[in-house]
Amino acid sequence: MSRHEELRAIALAEFATSGFAATSLQRIADLAGMSKASVLYHFESKERLLAEIVNPALDDLDALIVSVDEAGALRHRDFVERFVDLLLLHRQVVPLVINQGATLDDVPVMHRATLLMRRVSELFRLASGSTLEKLRFGVAFGGVAYTLAAAERLGLNGELPIDEVRSALLEILHDLLVPAEHPIA
Amino acid sequence: MSRHEELRAIALAEFATSGFAATSLQRIADLAGMSKASVLYHFESKERLLAEIVNPALDDLDALIVSVDEAGALRHRDFVERFVDLLLLHRQVVPLVINQGATLDDVPVMHRATLLMRRVSELFRLASGSTLEKLRFGVAFGGVAYTLAAAERLGLNGELPIDEVRSALLEILHDLLVPAEHPIA
DNA sequence: CAGAAAGCTGTCCGATCGGTCAGTACCGTG
């Protein structure tokens, strides 16, 4: 792992657990065993460091949305599965965006995240749905993100087998997001 | 509304939308039309201000938990309803605790919040359940909290009728938390 | 070996942070 990637990994872990504003460049430098000035040699600013961390995940999300747009129709079951895989792949970035997106929406990369999440919600055409449907969407994705954040924070990576988490999240999300398909109890 | 209460309300709104660390005493003072020194006259420290904001909600949660303990058994449906009402009553505090509890758990009042949430999870005996059950709990409460945070941030208070929100959240939470009672589709 | 480039650092800067303190204006009460 290059020094550049190592710094990105360290910063991501700190941003996700302690918050962007609360994580100083000095702390990142200490964890990496170098000086603050060296961190700013690799990344021209703290904001740029954040952008390089978050953008890859947003790129993947963008690609997923585009592929759905091109397909013309949304196959819920299929989308939920790919979405969950994406969340798991970028599971450290998820809480960062979810928990601090509101606070940092003046930062370009976080604004991009907000726009992408809005497009996801429009994909489900739930933005114009009933209050219940809107809340189902919010609870589903907010809930998954929060759960991943908590798991990440408590270090349950080893304790909770990731494939179990995957199938559980799939079931929960499917229950919440595809209400039309499951019979009323 | 006394000056003291007014400051608490202003600070709560800022803490919830911008975060505790990112909200300076100077900003609170500006919003209240007074000097920073005056804010520190009313509240001996920034942490104390946070505590006075969060503790009333935690007191209510504590009382709810105690009443369940005394009842001996947990009636899921009943508890969920009272819990949702509590979340709605303190809906500005919820995102504050959920989103920033992890970051600020060295602050006593936030640590108290963490302990109380743990007791709630134990109430459902889901802490020792399967991975699926653990995740159901996380998704449910994380999702509700995130949704309330988003609604608060986007100013949907007027747009989303609160009684509609209440019944919708009840339905969603009940679906997620009382899986044994709803027949498999 | 020479010199360019990359990696890294100590030092300094202005701004802002939470918090302290002496002092001031206003208040109801004797």
Add this chain to the structure above:
DNA sequence: CACGGTACTGACCGATCGGACAGCTTTCTG
């Protein structure tokens, strides 16, 4: 009128923040 508390303020403090910059090594390359 005098006075004791309440509300409030400007000035100041040390610490820390993100960032700029000149200069020092190390490494790569012709």
